[in-house]
Amino acid sequence: xxxxxxxxxxxxxxxxxxxxxxxxxxxxxxxxxxxxxxxxxxxxxxxxxxxxxxxxxxxxxxxxxxxxxxxxxxxxxxxxxxxxxxxxxxxxxxxxxxxxxxxxxxxxxxxxxxxxxxxxxxxxxxxxxxxxxxxxxxxxxxxxxxxxxxxxxxxxxxxxxxxxxxxxxxxxxxxxxxxxxxxxxxxxxxxxxxxxxxxxxxxxxxxxxxxxxxxxxxxxxxxxxxxxxxxxxxxxxxxxxxxxxxxxxxxxxxxxxxxxxxxxxxxxxxxxxxxxxxxxxxxxxxxxxxxxxxxxxxxxxxxxxxxxxxxxxxxxxxxxxxxxxxxxxxxxxxxxxxxxxxxxxxxx
Numbered sequence: 001x002x003x004x005x006x007x008x009x010x011x012x013x014x015x016x017x018x019x020x021x022x023x024x025x026x027x028x029x030x031x032x033x034x035x036x037x038x039x040x041x042x043x044x045x046x047x048x049x050x051x052x053x054x055x056x057x058x059x060x061x062x063x064x065x066x067x068x069x070x071x072x073x074x075x076x077x078x079x080x081x082x083x084x085x086x087x088x089x090x091x092x093x094x095x096x097x098x099x100x101x102x103x104x105x106x107x108x109x110x111x112x113x114x115x116x117x118x119x120x121x122x123x124x125x126x127x128x129x130x131x132x133x134x135x136x137x138x139x140x141x142x143x144x145x146x147x148x149x150x151x152x153x154x155x156x157x158x159x160x161x162x163x164x165x166x167x168x169x170x171x172x173x174x175x176x177x178x179x180x181x182x183x184x185x186x187x188x189x190x191x192x193x194x195x196x197x198x199x200x201x202x203x204x205x206x207x208x209x210x211x212x213x214x215x216x217x218x219x220x221x222x223x224x225x226x227x228x229x230x231x232x233x234x235x236x237x238x239x240x241x242x243x244x245x246x247x248x249x250x251x252x253x254x255x256x257x258x259x260x261x262x263x264x265x266x267x268x269x270x271x272x273x274x275x276x277x278x279x280x281x282x283x284x285x286x287x288x289x290x291x292x293x294x295x296x297x298x299x300x301x302x303x304x305x306x307x308x309x310x311x312x313x314x315x316x317x318x319x320x321x322x323x324x325x326x327x328x329x330x331x332x333x334x335x336x337x338x339x340x341x342x343x344x345x346x347x348x
Contacts, residue, residue: 007109007116008172010102011165014123017095018158024087025151026322029211030315033080034142035068040135041092049085050078069141092131099127106164113171119164126157144212148205155201155326159333166341179338182278186339189269189282193336196265196286199258200293200329206251207300207325211318219248222307229304259297262290282335289331296324 028034037043044051044059051059053075060072068074103120106112130153137146169176210216220232227234232249240246269286273279299321306314 007102007105007112008165008168008174010098010105011161011168014095014098014102015158015161015165017090017098018154018161021087021090021095022151022154022158022326023319023323024083024090025154026319028083028087029147029322030319031080031083033076033083034147035070035138036076036080036084037088037138038066038068039063040138041088043081043085043088049082051081088134091134096127096131099123111172112168116164116167116171119160119167123157123160123164126153126160129153130157142212144209147212148208151208151326152201152205155329155333158330159337162334163337166337170341178281179334180278181282181339181342182276183342185273185276185279185282186342188272190336190339190343192265193286193332193339196262196289197329197332197336199261200289200325200332203251203254203258204325204329206247206254207321210247210251211322213244213247216244216247217313219246220252220304222304224305224307228307229301255297255300259293262286262293266290282339285331285335285338289328289335292324292331293328296321296328299324 028036038059039045043049044056045063056075057072060067064072103124106116106120130150133146133150133153137143137150140146166179168174210219221228221234223234232238232252237249237253238246240250243250266283266287269283273283299317303313303317303321306317
């Protein structure tokens with residue numbers, strides 16, 4: 001308990017809860033449950049999730065302005081409602097209060113330093129922002145741009161917590177070797193890492209756009225190899241006439257370009273890392289991110305090819321696809337943070 005109350009241990013716990021919240025958010029999406037609680041912060045006017053179809057109908061009659069895009073006749077299962085309720089509970093009842101508690105503890109702890117205080121200030125601002133974006137996502141009936149913004153904000157918050165953890169470790173002289181890179185090598189690679197992380201974020205957002213746009217998953221067809229994958233409607237590429245309808249093809253091209261860039265980067269850093277262990281450490285981070293990315297390309301292909309006329313797609317693969325894409329970005333962004341700190345550009 002004492003270790004948990006220490007701000008370093010509590011920050012690690014917050015990182016774990018944030019990852020869980022992101023995973024549950026993906027579970028909501030694959031179960032088409034993003035609108036299963038039409039109001040916010042309550043759910044059908046209650047604080048619970050055990051809401052019958054009759055109670056849902058009565059709620060819509062009393063609140064016709066809350067009817068979502070599926071119409072007043074649509075009913076959600078208790079599991080769908082539970083996933084949305086659990087997401088809100090984890091974020092609002094656990095994560096939010098603990099972030100504020102951590103901020104208060106840090107401000108009264110003279111062993112963490114001014115950088116940790118600044119990082120904790122950002123964490124509080126981001127958790128408030130995330131709550132506002134969550135409300136907006138509900139009000140906008142899960143428009144693709146609002147879902148992408150919600151996920152992007154969650155990833156930014158996760159990185160902020162990691163920054164906070166690093167700041168605490170550094171001030172206490174507890175820096176971990178797995179993120180301690182050579183300063184000269186970091187200076188050479190930090191800009192490259194920034195653009196690699198940015199590219200990973202762009203492909204992640206384009207995938208979210210596809211998965212949250214009605215009908216976009218069918219943009220390349222469901223005819224199997226090779227017409228649906230690796231081709232799109234039997235073609236390598238076609239002119240862009242409708243960004244929404246052809247978003248799956250656009251996503252694939254972005255993914256393909258990013259895959260090539262990552263593989264080339266792996267070769268370059270392999271040639272440049274020489275025998276320095278800290279250089280090889282950065283190389284391993286980039287190799288790991290690339291390995292996950294290549295694996296995720298295969299997962300995306302299997303998802304497209306899993307289409308069945310009776311059962312549709314294997315949606316659990318979509319959840320894995322999202323989590324692996326998020327992991328690639330987090331790995332690259334974390335490596336960039338480590339490289340930036342190793343160059344001494346962040347005052348300690």
